[in-house]
Amino acid sequence: xxxxxxxxxxxxxxxxxxxxxxxxxxxxxxxxxxxxxxxxxxxxxxxxxxxxxxxxxxxxxxxxxxxxxxxxxxxxxxxxxxxxxxxxxxxxxxxxxxxxxxxxxxxxxxxxxxxxxxxxxxxxxxxxxxxxxxxxxxxxxxxxxxxxxxxxxxxxxxxxxxxxxxxxxxxxxxxxxxxxxxxxxxxxxxxxxxxxxxxxxxxxxxxxxxxxxxxxxxxxxxxxxxxxxxxxxxxxxxxxxxxxxxxxxxxxxxxxxxxxxxxxxxxxxxxxxxxxxxxxxxxxxxxxxxxxxxxxx
Amino acid sequence: xxxxxxxxxxxxxxxxxxxxxxxxxxxxxxxxxxxxxxxxxxxxxxxxxxxxxxxxxxxxxxxxxxxxxxxxxxxxxxxxxxxxxxxxxxxxxxxxxxxxxxxxxxxxxxxxxxxxxxxxxxxxxxxxxxxxxxxxxxxxxxxxxxxxxxxxxxxxxxxxxxxxxxxxxxxxxxxxxxxxxxxxxxxxxxxxxxxxxxxxxxxxxxxxxxxxxxxxxxxxxxxxxxxxxxxxxxxxxxxxxxxxxxxxxxxxxxxxxxxxxxxxxxxxxxxxxxxxxxxxxxxxxxxxxxxxxxxxx
DNA sequence: AAAACTGGTGCAAAATTTGCACCGCAAGCA
DNA sequence: TGCTTGCGGTGCAAATTTTGCACCAGTTTT
Numbered sequence: 054x055x056x057x058x059x060x061x062x063x064x065x066x067x068x069x070x071x072x073x074x075x076x077x078x079x080x081x082x083x084x085x086x087x088x089x090x091x092x093x094x095x096x097x098x099x100x101x102x103x104x105x106x107x108x109x110x111x112x113x114x115x116x117x118x119x120x121x122x123x124x125x126x127x128x129x130x131x132x133x134x135x136x137x138x139x140x141x142x143x144x145x146x147x148x149x150x151x152x153x154x155x156x157x158x159x160x161x162x163x164x165x166x167x168x169x170x171x172x173x174x175x176x177x178x179x180x181x182x183x184x185x186x187x188x189x190x191x192x193x194x195x196x197x198x199x200x201x202x203x204x205x206x207x208x209x210x211x212x213x214x215x216x217x218x219x220x221x222x223x224x225x226x227x228x229x230x231x232x233x234x235x236x237x238x239x240x241x242x243x244x245x246x247x248x249x250x251x252x253x254x255x256x257x258x259x260x261x262x263x264x265x266x267x268x269x270x271x272x273x274x275x276x277x278x279x280x281x282x283x284x285x286x287x288x289x290x291x292x293x294x295x296x297x298x299x300x301x302x303x304x305x306x307x308x309x310x311x312x313x314x315x316x317x318x319x320x321x322x323x324x325x326x327x328x329x330x331x332x333x334x335x336x337x338x339x340x341x342x343x344x345x346x347x348x349x350x
Numbered sequence: 351x352x353x354x355x356x357x358x359x360x361x362x363x364x365x366x367x368x369x370x371x372x373x374x375x376x377x378x379x380x381x382x383x384x385x386x387x388x389x390x391x392x393x394x395x396x397x398x399x400x401x402x403x404x405x406x407x408x409x410x411x412x413x414x415x416x417x418x419x420x421x422x423x424x425x426x427x428x429x430x431x432x433x434x435x436x437x438x439x440x441x442x443x444x445x446x447x448x449x450x451x452x453x454x455x456x457x458x459x460x461x462x463x464x465x466x467x468x469x470x471x472x473x474x475x476x477x478x479x480x481x482x483x484x485x486x487x488x489x490x491x492x493x494x495x496x497x498x499x500x501x502x503x504x505x506x507x508x509x510x511x512x513x514x515x516x517x518x519x520x521x522x523x524x525x526x527x528x529x530x531x532x533x534x535x536x537x538x539x540x541x542x543x544x545x546x547x548x549x550x551x552x553x554x555x556x557x558x559x560x561x562x563x564x565x566x567x568x569x570x571x572x573x574x575x576x577x578x579x580x581x582x583x584x585x586x587x588x589x590x591x592x593x594x595x596x597x598x599x600x601x602x603x604x605x606x607x608x609x610x611x612x613x614x615x616x617x618x619x620x621x622x623x624x625x626x627x628x629x630x631x632x633x634x635x636x637x638x639x640x641x642x643x644x645x646x647x
Numbered sequence: 648a649a650a651a652c653t654g655g656t657g658c659a660a661a662a663t664t665t666g667c668a669c670c671g672c673a674a675g676c677a
Numbered sequence: 678t679g680c681t682t683g684c685g686g687t688g689c690a691a692a693t694t695t696t697g698c699a700c701c702a703g704t705t706t707t
Contacts, residue, residue, distance in 0.1 A: 054393055056353045072654065085696050087654065096351055099433050106653060106704045114433040121429045125422065132418045136396050136411040330627065369685065382665050384685065401685065403673045 054129065059093050060122040062086060063101070067119060071108030127193040127331070134334040145336025148177035150186040150195040152253075152323075153279045154299030160199075163347045167340055174336045182251055190328040196337035199344070201253035201296065201321045210329040213345045216320040217296040219254055220310040222283055224290050230309055237261055237317035238268045246282045246293040247272035253321045254279075254294050261318040283308070296321055323348075354426065356390050357419045359383060360398070364416060368405030420490040421628075428631040435632045441470035442633025447483040447492040448475065449550075449620075450576045451596030457496075460644045464637055471633045479548055487625040493634040496641070498550035498593065498618045507626040510642045513617040514593040516551055517607040519580055521587050527606055534558055534614035535565045543579045543590040544569035550618050551576075551591050558615040580605070593618055620645075 062079065069075035072090065076083040094100050101115035111119060134145045151160060156178070164176055181189060183203040189195040191208040201217070203209050221235045229235055229243070241262065247270055248255045258270050273291060276282050282293040283300075287308060300310045325344060327333060333341065359376065366372035369387065373380040391397050398412035408416060431442045448457060453475070461473050478486060480500040486492040488505040498514070500506050518532045526532050526540070538559065544567055545552045555567050570588060573579050579590040580597075584605060597607045622641060624630060630638065 055390075056356050059353050071652090073652085082697050083654085084656080084698080088656090088695080091655085093352075098430070104654065108653065113436050117429060117432050117436075121425065124425070128418065128421070132414055133395070135414050139410050139414075330629070332627070368683085370683075379666050380685085381667080381687080385664080385687090388686080403684065405684065 057126065057129065059089060060125060062089050063093065063118070064122055066090060066102070066109060067111060067115075070110070074108075123193040124331075127334075131332060131334040134336060138335045145173070145334055146175045146177070147197070147334075147337045147340045148179070148195045149197055149199060150179050150181040150189045151199040152183070152186075152201050153180055154201070154296045154323075155199055156180060157280065157299060158301045159298050159347070163344060166347075167343050171336075171339075174340070183253070187326075190326065193328070193331075196327065196333055197341055197344075198326050199323065200326075201323055202256070203324060203326070208329050209324075209326045210331075211324050211326050212341060213325040213348060215323050215348050217298055217323050218312045218315055218320040219257060219294050219318055220297050220300060220312050222286055222293045222295055222300065222308060222310045224286060225307050225309050227290055227292070229292070229311070232311060234314045235311045236314050238265070240292050240313065241268045241270060244273040244291050245270075246274045246276065246285055246291045248279065248282065248294075249275055249277055251277065254296065257318055257321055258294060296323065298323065351426065354423065356386060357422065359386050360390065360415070361419055363387060363399070363406060364408060364412075367407070371405075424490040424628070424631075428629060431631040431633060442631055443472045443474070444494070444631075444634045444637045445474035445492045446476070446494055446496060447478040447486045448496040449480070449483075449498050450477055451498070451593045451620075452496055453477060454577065454596060455598045455601075456595050456644070460641060463644075464640050468633075468636075471637070480550070484623075487623065490625070490628075493624065493630055494638055494641075495623050496620065497623075498620055499553070500621060500623065505626050506621075506623045507628075508621050508623050509638060510622040510645060512620050512645050514595055514620050515609045515612055515617040516554060516591050516615055517594050517597060517609050519583055519590045519592055519597065519605060519607045521583060522604050522606050524587055524589070524606075526589070526608070529608060531611045532608045533611050535562070537589050537591075537610065538565045538567060541570040541588050542568075543571045543573065543582055543588045545576065545579065545591075546572055546574055548574065551593065554615055554618055555591065593620065595620065 062075070062081075065079050066072055066075040066086070069078055072087050073083045076086040079086070090102065094102075097118075099114045100112060101118050102109040103112045138145075149160070160178055164178070168174060168176075177195075179189070179195065181195075181198070181200070183200045186195070186198040186200045187203050187206075187209050190198055197212075198209070221229070221240050223230055227243075229239060232239075237258075247258065250256065250259070255270070262268050262270050274282070274285060276285075279293075279295050279299055283295060285291065286293045287305070294313075295310070297310065297312070325341070325348065327341070332338075359372070359378075362376050363369055363372040363383070366375055369384050370380045373383040376383070387399065391399075394415075396411045398409060398415050399406040400409050434441055446457070457475055461475070465471060465473075474492075476486070476492065478492075478495070478497070480497045483492070483495040483497045484500050484503075484506050487495055494509075495506070518526070518537050520527060524540075526536060529536075534555075544555065547553065547556070552567070559565050559567050571579070571582060573582075576590075576592055576596055580592060582588065583590045584602070591610075592607070594607065594609070622638070622645065624638070629635075
């Protein structure tokens with residue numbers, strides 16, 4: 054759109070770090086781009102870039118402007134989505150940042166179900182850790198996030214939250230397989246697989262283990278992929294840990310999942326969130342409601 | 351600003367009701383303006399105006415766009431205010447829609463006090479009834495509203511609320527003048543002045559009176575100006591009614607105000623509000639906090 | 648000291664926007 | 678009925694704005 058042209062260029066300069074590079078990226082002369090930027094700064098009344106010998110960088114005023122630009126863009130997209138909505142088209146795009154556990158079963162199933170009723174709606178699903186997910190929200194790069202225990206919460210507005218007790222995943226022939234619930238000290242006595250400290254599962258396990266001196270998390274195999282870890286347990290009889298939303302019980306008959314005793318380990322909180330105060334595009338808002346319903350089921 | 355030019359023009363057309371009139375208002379040719387509108391509609395992808403034989407009118411898509419335009423404008427103003435704030439200039443403008451009772455004492459005093467510390471901040475104070483006040487908020491015509499019992503509340507976000515018991519205002523020589531609190535039936539037995547049904551005071555009085563059959567509001571003089579009513583009571587010894595925030599006790603020594611017994615009449619709620627979800631400009635937000643402090647005092 | 652960057656500028660060409668004159672159309676009016 | 682008025686829309690040339698090119702001055706890297 055015409056009226057966002059300047060903003061596009063400014064955003065390009067921010068991304069490229071210098072006017073010349075940005076000009077190349079966007080198929081325009083450096084001089085033209087330079088003049089646009091200068092003219093904008095004059096009209097705006099304040100400089101927005103610091104001129105450095107190797108390029109430009111935003112000054113504080115520019116930071117504020119950047120946020121405004123992002124917000125404008127997203128707001129305009131929402132407007133368009135609303136308008137096309139009332140002309141009966143019901144199209145749209147939903148972008149989601151989510152934890153790994155949502156990737157194998159829950160999101161594919163929920164999104165497929167939604168798209169059966171709304172084939173015009175497209176999706177972007179990105180695997181992001183809790184810190185990155187929140188950053189994406191505040192940069193308007195994602196509409197909604199579905200993550201475990203996000204760390205900093207300033208821009209994260211919790212739309213829905215659900216507790217997920219950690220499950221121990223093991224082969225059906227594992228000594229602990231016949232127990233209804235698994236005690237943490239039993240599980241950790243056996244060799245086990247665990248994710249790194251970046252992940253909520255590990256943090257919750259460590260927190261629980263630190264309450265006593267006798268047990269500790271000491272993984273034989275460590276990974277940042279839950280998919281890998283669960284599959285690994287199929288080959289070597291280790292215990293791995295995962296939230297139940299990432300597990301499809303019965304899918305692989307020789308693997309079973311048992312919840313850890315809740316007196317031992319606090320459950321992880323799966324949080325559905327969006328940027329604080331933001332009005333989501335129609336499609337995203339509608340899908341969010343659908344997500345909540347699916348989480349409740 | 352350049353990038354809002356199209357929006358300015360569109361807004362002008364909406365206000366004028368026809369492209370030609372709008373063109374005249376804004377010192378541009380009708381043909382140029384027409385082409386801008388057409389080009390915008392093509393780029394936007396949807397028509398926003400209905401072409402009628404006597405002019406143009408917004409269609410539903412246009413209504414959505416209009417709201418977007420207003421919101422953009424206010425958002426950009428807020429951005430500028432934030433930017434100028436961080437360069438230390440602390441300027442700004444606050445526009446307030448308020449009930450009559452706030453006009454004589456409370457707002458002048460509070461605003462004057464605020465401007466003593468922030469001489470760069472300018473104010474617009476408009477007397478609006480509760481319906482109009484809320485409409486102004488949603489049209490971004492006012493930043494904040496201070497009204498009694500606003501009627502429809504969809505867009506009205508209550509920031510602060512304070513109960514105001516109705517006071518009976520009378521001359522010091524009135525028979526009821528020596529009572530600490532005045533019973534409603536006593537007050538209404540005497541000839542009295544009252545505002546019209548548009549005003550919260552009247553509604554509260556009527557509601558209270560309807561609880562019994564014996565008393566009714568039957569004003570000898572009716573007006574829509576509280577200023578007029580209170581002054582009228584100075585000349586003819588009638589009882590008039592007003593919220594205490596509109597009264598400066600001691601200012602006119604021959605007039606006194608006594609609260610109505612709270613078991614007879616419910617107090618009116620003075621509500622400080624803004625448009626739901628809107629982020630106010632720095633100056634308005636700061637003044638709002640000041641207002642709340644003043645209301646608490 | 649030279650090379651490779653950076654942002655900024657004068658000037659002419661290219662692209663866009665504007666104003667003018669005019670068209671067709673529907674409503675109001677006599 | 679026929680006329681006038683006010684409306685949105687359009688072709689075309691003039692006015693304005695934006696762009697690209699060549700080049701400058703300054704800083705960092707080599």
